[in-house]
Amino acid sequence: MSEREHKVSRRQFLSYTLTGVGGFMAAGMLMPMVRFALDPALKAGAESNVEYVCELEDVTDKPQRFTWSFNQVDSWYDSTVEREAYIYLDGEDVVALSSICTHLGCTIGYQEDTSRFVCPCHGGQFEEDGTNVPGTPPTRPLDVFEVEIRDGAVYLGQTMRRD
Numbered sequence: 001m002s003e004r005e006h007k008v009s010r011r012q013f014l015s016y017t018l019t020g021v022g023g024f025m026a027a028g029m030l031m032p033m034v035r036f037a038l039d040p041a042l043k044a045g046a047e048s049n050v051e052y053v054c055e056l057e058d059v060t061d062k063p064q065r066f067t068w069s070f071n072q073v074d075s076w077y078d079s080t081v082e083r084e085a086y087i088y089l090d091g092e093d094v095v096a097l098s099s100i101c102t103h104l105g106c107t108i109g110y111q112e113d114t115s116r117f118v119c120p121c122h123g124g125q126f127e128e129d130g131t132n133v134p135g136t137p138p139t140r141p142l143d144v145f146e147v148e149i150r151d152g153a154v155y156l157g158q159t160m161r162r163d
């Protein structure tokens with residue numbers, strides 16, 4: 001082959017250069033989007049996070065309000081998260097109900113005299129097991145926390161929706 005056949009024309013040089021720079025810029029723009037789209041899937045495979053809430057011996061067959069807090073780092077934002085749950089024993093099982101009303105998200109309270117949870121915002125009501133009372137605004141039961149019992153202590157994780 002002669003040296004002349006290996007020469008790159010000005011047009012080819014510009015074409016290669018622009019393709020390379022364009023590809024580099026496109027990758028720079030797409031990578032954060034791909035990372036954002038895959039993030040939930042990557043986190044789903046991660047170890048589940050549970051937090052210590054109380055001792056098992058403190059839990060009775062009547063719902064009691066427990067609060068706990070933990071540190072959470074969300075990208076660059078470092079914060080303290082406060083949580084609460086109503087925890088009770090259903091036979092041998094520990095049940096932890098979310099205190100967030102499933103109508104529009106107000107905080108419910110437990111009324112011992114009626115054995116019901118009542119929402120102060122629009123009068124929503126839930127039975128002791130978290131089932132929504134028909135005829136009141138909420139259309140689904142209270143969410144439940146993922147429960148883990150370790151060494152006689154109750155640990156709670158994420159809430160799960162019940163329909």
Ligand code: FES
Nearest residue numbers: 101103104119124
């Ligand atoms: S937010 Fe609870 S009833 Fe509306």
